[in-house]
Amino acid sequence: MKNILLPTDFSKNSKNAIEYSLKLFEGETVTFHILNSQKPTGYMTADVLYGAAGDSVYDGILNDNKKELEKLIRHCESQSENENFTFVPKIDFDNIVDAVNQAVSLNNIELIIMGTNGATGAEEVVFGSNTLKLIRKANCPILAIPEGYVYNKIESVLLSVNYQYELKTDALAVILDIVRKHDSTLKILEIEENNVEVNSPKGNYIDLFKGINIERFCIKNIPSAVAIDAFTQLIPVQLHAMFVERKSFLDRFIFGSETSKISYSSRVPLLIFRN
Known part of the structure; x- marks a missing residue:
């Protein structure tokens, strides 16, 4: 239950x-x-x-x-x-x-x-x-x-990942549960931003998604908000999941950086995990 x-x-x-x-x-x-x-x-x-x-x-x-x-x-x-x-x-x-x-x-x-x-x-x-x-x-x-969003069958779930942060397996369980129930495709978008130091992935997190239909994408040198907005315009998804570790990253993602002033406007339900 x-x-x-x-x-x-x-x-x-x-x-x-x-x-x-x-x-x-x-x-x-x-x-x-x-x-x-x-x-x-x-x-x-x-x-x-x-x-x-x-x-x-x-x-x-x-x-x-x-x-x-x-x-x-x-x-x-x-x-x-x-x-x-x-x-x-x-x-x-x-x-x-x-x-x-x-x-x-x-x-x-x-x-x-x-x-x-x-x-x-x-x-x-x-x-x-x-x-x-x-x-x-x-x-x-x-x-x-999002305001006025009407439920649609979840055929695709976007998981945007940034190697600044370690993916928590307990949080991933929530995503896996949704994907398995709805027999969805999991689209993993790996983002490497400009002037952001990233680490190598800690362990092969892809192993956690055995038995699930996965598609992997990678975007480099573009701010997260821009990368995700462009991705969701080109490739339809019904749910977007992301990890947030620091308040500064959350604010930069939602409101835009001081230099770009580009903010994120959610087109689909947004599932947020705080590491």
Whole structure:
């Protein structure tokens, strides 16, 4: 049985990520932990003034969010009547990172699935603030679903690798599970950037993919964001997986370097592992 965490703020983007999750795990036994995290300090005084007499601000927020969560779970159950899915609601009064990491620890969460965006601002058009916080700090792999992305059969998975980092076998297990279930082709894109010192691959990680249809590609002297964007335009994939070790690399990958100013805009769901 799998344990999957679905953070939600009840927005259209978060609901779309949940819809994607139900399709992704069809035919499996899965417990979906649906988490709504709110910080009471984020509410305006008006939210308190219109509460019923004697209610605390916590009661008001809890009741509203509980109703929304129950409504969301009823919708999920109606969409998956023939599946062996269990939906567990969770409301937490905490910042999103602490709430998620606590849920990951307590429930043996294997994967977090959420929408990519939802915030405004120049830097956060593609990845919303909560998504970025979790990519940087969550103790679990994250699958980020682009706004409006509709589930498609996963025929090809792109794994972009950079020899700056060692590939972790436990993280690769998540990719292998998806590839085997959907009988997908794994396209491995090896990237060597300009002026970036790379190491030789530590061990033959290709041995981990025995029995899987693999295609290998190599791009040199091009920034990762440019290489991947070009690759996904030329060769269709339905999922992109990558490893991130340092915050600086993540920021450079998503927002672009100071010199190139070229940023990454995810065309397909992005599966991120932090080494």
